Amino acid sequence: MTGAKRAPRAALPGVAAIVSLSLLAGCGGPSPDTADGEVTLEFLSLAWQKQSVDANKRLVRQWNQAHPDVRVRYVQGSWTTVHDQLLTSFEGGEAPDIIHDDATDLTDFASGGYLTDLTPYLPEELRADIPRTAWQTTTYQGGVYGVPFLQEPRVLIANIALLRQADVRIPTARHPWTWAEFETVSKELTRDRNHDGRTDTYGVAWSLKEPVTQSMNLSLSTGGKVFVKGPDGKNRLRFGPAESAVPRLIQRQVNEDRTAPTTGLGMAGADTLPGFFAGRYAMLPLNFSYRQQVRQQAPDGFDWTVLPMPSGGGADGLAQGVAPQTLSVARDSGHKQAAVDFIAFLNRADHQADLARGDWLLPTSARALKDPAINARRYGWKTGVDVAAALRPSPALGIRGYAEWKDKVATPAYQQFYNGAFGVGELRDRLVGDGRRILDRYQR
Amino acid sequence: MTGASSPTPAKVRALRIAGGTGQYLALGCYLVFLAFPLLWLLSTSFKSTRELGSLHPSWLPEDPSWDNYRAAFEAQPLLHAALNSLVVAATAALVSVATAVPAAYAMARHRSWAGRVGTVWILVSQMFPFILVIIPLFLVLKNLHLIDSIAGLIAVYVVWNLPFSLWMLQGYIKAVPRSLEEAAAVDGAGRLRTLGSVVLPLLAPGLVATLMFSFVTAWNEFFFALVLLKSPENQTMSVILTHFLGTEGVADLGPLAAASVLATLPSLVFFALLQRRLVGGMLAGAVKA
Numbered sequence: 001m002t003g004a005k006r007a008p009r010a011a012l013p014g015v016a017a018i019v020s021l022s023l024l025a026g027c028g029g030p031s032p033d034t035a036d037g038e039v040t041l042e043f044l045s046l047a048w049q050k051q052s053v054d055a056n057k058r059l060v061r062q063w064n065q066a067h068p069d070v071r072v073r074y075v076q077g078s079w080t081t082v083h084d085q086l087l088t089s090f091e092g093g094e095a096p097d098i099i100h101d102d103a104t105d106l107t108d109f110a111s112g113g114y115l116t117d118l119t120p121y122l123p124e125e126l127r128a129d130i131p132r133t134a135w136q137t138t139t140y141q142g143g144v145y146g147v148p149f150l151q152e153p154r155v156l157i158a159n160i161a162l163l164r165q166a167d168v169r170i171p172t173a174r175h176p177w178t179w180a181e182f183e184t185v186s187k188e189l190t191r192d193r194n195h196d197g198r199t200d201t202y203g204v205a206w207s208l209k210e211p212v213t214q215s216m217n218l219s220l221s222t223g224g225k226v227f228v229k230g231p232d233g234k235n236r237l238r239f240g241p242a243e244s245a246v247p248r249l250i251q252r253q254v255n256e257d258r259t260a261p262t263t264g265l266g267m268a269g270a271d272t273l274p275g276f277f278a279g280r281y282a283m284l285p286l287n288f289s290y291r292q293q294v295r296q297q298a299p300d301g302f303d304w305t306v307l308p309m310p311s312g313g314g315a316d317g318l319a320q321g322v323a324p325q326t327l328s329v330a331r332d333s334g335h336k337q338a339a340v341d342f343i344a345f346l347n348r349a350d351h352q353a354d355l356a357r358g359d360w361l362l363p364t365s366a367r368a369l370k371d372p373a374i375n376a377r378r379y380g381w382k383t384g385v386d387v388a389a390a391l392r393p394s395p396a397l398g399i400r401g402y403a404e405w406k407d408k409v410a411t412p413a414y415q416q417f418y419n420g421a422f423g424v425g426e427l428r429d430r431l432v433g434d435g436r437r438i439l440d441r442y443q444r
Numbered sequence: 445m446t447g448a449s450s451p452t453p454a455k456v457r458a459l460r461i462a463g464g465t466g467q468y469l470a471l472g473c474y475l476v477f478l479a480f481p482l483l484w485l486l487s488t489s490f491k492s493t494r495e496l497g498s499l500h501p502s503w504l505p506e507d508p509s510w511d512n513y514r515a516a517f518e519a520q521p522l523l524h525a526a527l528n529s530l531v532v533a534a535t536a537a538l539v540s541v542a543t544a545v546p547a548a549y550a551m552a553r554h555r556s557w558a559g560r561v562g563t564v565w566i567l568v569s570q571m572f573p574f575i576l577v578i579i580p581l582f583l584v585l586k587n588l589h590l591i592d593s594i595a596g597l598i599a600v601y602v603v604w605n606l607p608f609s610l611w612m613l614q615g616y617i618k619a620v621p622r623s624l625e626e627a628a629a630v631d632g633a634g635r636l637r638t639l640g641s642v643v644l645p646l647l648a649p650g651l652v653a654t655l656m657f658s659f660v661t662a663w664n665e666f667f668f669a670l671v672l673l674k675s676p677e678n679q680t681m682s683v684i685l686t687h688f689l690g691t692e693g694v695a696d697l698g699p700l701a702a703a704s705v706l707a708t709l710p711s712l713v714f715f716a717l718l719q720r721r722l723v724g725g726m727l728a729g730a731v732k733a
Binding site for chain 1: 493494496497498499500515518519575578579582583586591667670671674675676679683686687688689690691692694695696
């Protein structure tokens with residue numbers, strides 16, 4: 001018994017240690033506003049490539065020099081963890097004032113009431129400089145919850161030597177391949193060079209580790225929508241011929257024509273690069289920023305080019321969905337106008353062009369898109385600029401329940417479909433039938 | 445029985461040699477298996493960007509260079525982050541073990557239904573996913589002004605490590621013969637004296653093992669550090685490593701490998717320094733002077 005009575009006393013040093021640590025740290029907590037009225041804004045940036053981080057820090061420095069009363073503190077975040085990090089800090093009321101993220105995250109955060117509607121704060125100059133289609137990516141239930149500032153189309157990165165050997169027409173944004181031409185070209189590029197019955201070069205490698213976004217975004221080129229708003233204002237799923245044209249083509253290339261390797265189905269974009277450099281694949285449909293990886297990793301003498309994705313025909317044939325990178329303001333921020341002023345500063349045309357170059361992305365600003373460096377032919381910059389006008393909001397944006405539909409229904413369904421497990425009818429049943437139940441739950 | 449002849453000494457020796465060789469071979473294979481990720485990481489950290497993009501990766505870098513290490517140091521404040529991690533992990537390990545020793549002693553020596561319930565609760569508490577506790581924890585720490593503070597993270601790690609440390613130490617304490625404590629009591633030693641002079645020296649291997657566990661857990665922990673620390677000057681190594689990752693699985697692979705090698709070294713050094721104590725301390729001090 002005596003021992004039992006003494007046990008709590010024995011634990012006292014530990015408790016005391018924790019309490020003293022708490023008190024110690026409590027003395028040095030950060031404060032956004034200093035005593036002399038100076039404001040400090042926290043800017044969570046997800047820039048990660050050196051050139052891009054440098055550009056961000058340089059702009060923050062410039063701002064701080066010009067605005068001694070409204071200082072900005074650069075805080076480094078990470079794309080892989082930003083959602084959980086933000087969700088926790090929103091719930092805890094400790095979110096950064098200015099938040100760098102992408103448009104897909106904004107739906108949940110805006111509907112959760114964590115972000116400021118920027119409508120009353122945005123300067124007219126910034127509003128006018130970014131096209132309406134880009135603003136649509138951050139508009140949710142009439143409010144604007146982020147400034148879309150960098151965007152990324154999907155392009156074809158191609159081995160130009162193989163294209164020349166096959167003597168195929170090199171497409172441009174003005175005269176792109178149609179999807180049918182692309183299929184034919186892929187066949188011409190697919191080669192069994194040593195005649196051993198095995199393909200040495202595939203026309204294209206579809207990296208389909210994340211099949212849903214890619215399939216949906218590309219289906220805009222054939223008039224596909226996937227999510228349509230009903231007369232009651234609720235989102236409905238649709239998977240008709242327009243929505244299924246590109247997925248069916250990919251499935252044909254992988255399972256029937258064999259112009260695309262089945263191994264690509266489990267690959268992320270970066271995984272396909274070694275095969276591309278080794279001549280295993282002639283073309284890669286990849287996001288625009290992959291050009292930097294290609295430039296860094298390509299062996300000496302490897303000649304590559306950037307082509308627009310094929311067209312579905314008509315005026316919107318080059319359309320594809322994008323989810324731009326965005327800059328938002330936390331609803332708990334005490335200095336909303338100052339935060340938006342800083343965002344506007346970052347989005348001055350010359351600054352936005354700097355940031356875009358650093359990340360190998362396209363700026364959304366019409367004036368930044370005219371920057372000579374962004375229009376260089378080298379490394380395919382000009383191809384990106386040429387397709388910029390065709391970029392549309394990704395069908396995934398603004399859909400509550402999209403993340404659950406994607407994870408539980410669409411990803412396994414697309415994966416099995418591309419694997420040849422079933423046809424387009426079964427894919428439609430799963431996407432629309434199973435998906436309806438999820439969407440209904442979010443739209444009650 | 446008549447047909448069964450006992451093996452000759454030469455046969456016995458041959459069998460013994462074969463058995464020993466087999467054991468060493470199996471051990472060697474196991475070590476290679478365990479060391480492979482580390483060796484591959486080391487090799488990757490010395491490869492050029494071009495080599496990293498090769499379809500046929502080589503075991504050894506063709507043209508080894510320090511470029512990835514240089515790039516990693518240029519891109520991120522690795523030394524500062526390592527120092528933060530060291531302070532956090534070492535302090536958390538020391539405090540959690542110091543806190544756990546008396547509690548584990550009480551639980552090991554004074555069995556009651558409360559002790560049994562406590563023991564089960566310790567196990568259950570290890571099953572909570574981080575994401576479940578992070579928001580309430582965040583709010584508690586916010587009220588204590590411990591968000592974005594190294595001390596706050598240490599406090600979290602102490603609390604997080606404590607149950608398992610208690611569990612581990614309890615087992616080690618139970619292994620110490622009660623008769624030694626009774627002998628100390630006969631000599632007039634009180635409980636604290638018995639704990640300090642008799643039990644603790646015998647507990648050295650257990651303390652070292654628990655320290656190692658707590659240190660490595662805190663060193664590698666990512667999620668709490670990510671959510672609780674905002675300022676670049678406070679961030680730990682595990683958080684800094686994610687800054688080499690971009691969108692859609694794109695990574696700055698060379699510098700990431702270099703930074704990961706650096707992040708692995710302190711744990712290895714810590715193990716190397718303490719592992720002697722782990723095996724050497726057994727029964728030290730058990731002899732009554």
